[in-house]
Amino acid sequence: xxxxxxxxxxxxxxxxxxxxxxxxxxxxxxxxxxxxxxxxxxxxxxxxxxxxxxxxxxxxxxxxxxxxxxxxxxxxxxxxxxxxxxxxxxxxxxxxxxxxxxxxxxxxxxxxxxxxxxxxxxxxxxxxxxxxxxxxxxxxxxxxxxxxxxxx
Amino acid sequence: xxxxxxxxxxxxxxxxxxxxxxxxxxxxxxxxxxxxxxxxxxxxxxxxxxxxxxxxxxxxxxxxxxxxxxxxxxxxxxxxxxxxxxxxxxxxxxxxxxxxxxxxxxxxxxxxxxxxxxxxxxxxxxxxxxxxxxxxxxxxxxx
Numbered sequence: 638x639x640x641x642x643x644x645x646x647x648x649x650x651x652x653x654x655x656x657x658x659x660x661x662x663x664x665x666x667x668x669x670x671x672x673x674x675x676x677x678x679x680x681x682x683x684x685x686x687x688x689x690x691x692x693x694x695x696x697x698x699x700x701x702x703x704x705x706x707x708x709x710x711x712x713x714x715x716x717x718x719x720x721x722x723x724x725x726x727x728x729x730x731x732x733x734x735x736x737x738x739x740x741x742x743x744x745x746x747x748x749x750x751x752x753x754x755x756x757x758x759x760x761x762x763x764x765x766x767x768x769x770x771x772x773x774x775x776x777x778x779x780x781x782x783x784x785x786x787x788x789x
Numbered sequence: 790x791x792x793x794x795x796x797x798x799x800x801x802x803x804x805x806x807x808x809x810x811x812x813x814x815x816x817x818x819x820x821x822x823x824x825x826x827x828x829x830x831x832x833x834x835x836x837x838x839x840x841x842x843x844x845x846x847x848x849x850x851x852x853x854x855x856x857x858x859x860x861x862x863x864x865x866x867x868x869x870x871x872x873x874x875x876x877x878x879x880x881x882x883x884x885x886x887x888x889x890x891x892x893x894x895x896x897x898x899x900x901x902x903x904x905x906x907x908x909x910x911x912x913x914x915x916x917x918x919x920x921x922x923x924x925x926x927x928x929x930x931x932x
Contacts, residue, residue, distance in 0.1 A: 688843055
């Protein structure tokens with residue numbers, strides 16, 4: 638039980654540092670969404686942000702080396718508010734203060750990626766970063782809201 | 790060649806490649822992200838994607854999209870049945886759009902849902918690949 642009396646059994650996901658392990662993310666979030674009546678638009682934002690954060694940890698934080706661990710803990714500290722806490726043992730990286738690349742505007746630009754931090758900041762409602770003795774802890778908060786309320 | 794003892798494999802879930810090799814390859818394939826094409830009048834190719842264009846979905850369609858980008862000059866990517874779009878999915882759209890443009894052609898997007906469209910707009914991809922919600926408009930944009 639957590640401090641708010643919420644049973645968190647089964648609400649923690651541990652992944653190996655392999656991209657293939659991300660296949661477990663969507664079904665897990667789907668189960669959480671069903672259990673906590675999370676609206677589809679919020680579920681979409683959760684999938685988007687967590688896929689981005691976890692894939693970055695695996696590809697960049699762990700440099701693609703397998704068999705490291707990433708842990709995600711889900712809590713709902715109050716009604717209609719949901720938090721995922723992502724912990725890794727990778728070198729420090731703070732996505733909250735890292736510079737955001739501008740949105741692409743032309744097919745002449747050479748980059749095809751670089752959207753991750755921008756998407757994370759626009760689709761999450763709260764981001765909090767801490768370094769830990771082992772690595773990084775990122776808390777990502779979502780408020781249940783219809784898509785029309787999503788931040789521009 | 791060495792084989793892992795069965796006792797070590799029991800209870801393990803194979804990686805997406807279907808092996809127990811730990812290669813981590815993403816081979817969810819056609820079942821992950823069905824992709825089909827339809828040739829329309831005027832040399833226009835409609836590419837219909839279905840499902841989640843997430844990191845696995847993007848991996849599943851990458852090769853087909855590259856082939857299309859290397860051979861077609863007027864392409865509609867139909868996202869009406871796409872329920873999710875992540876940043877790797879964006880790459881799977883931007884890279885072929887750039888290749889098609891490089892060959893003097895054009896790619897447009899048809900019918901994304903509200904959330905998928907928000908991803909396209911947030912990333913600025915809509916400025917590179919025009920979005921249309923009616924097939925007729927998408928076709929007109931390519932003529």
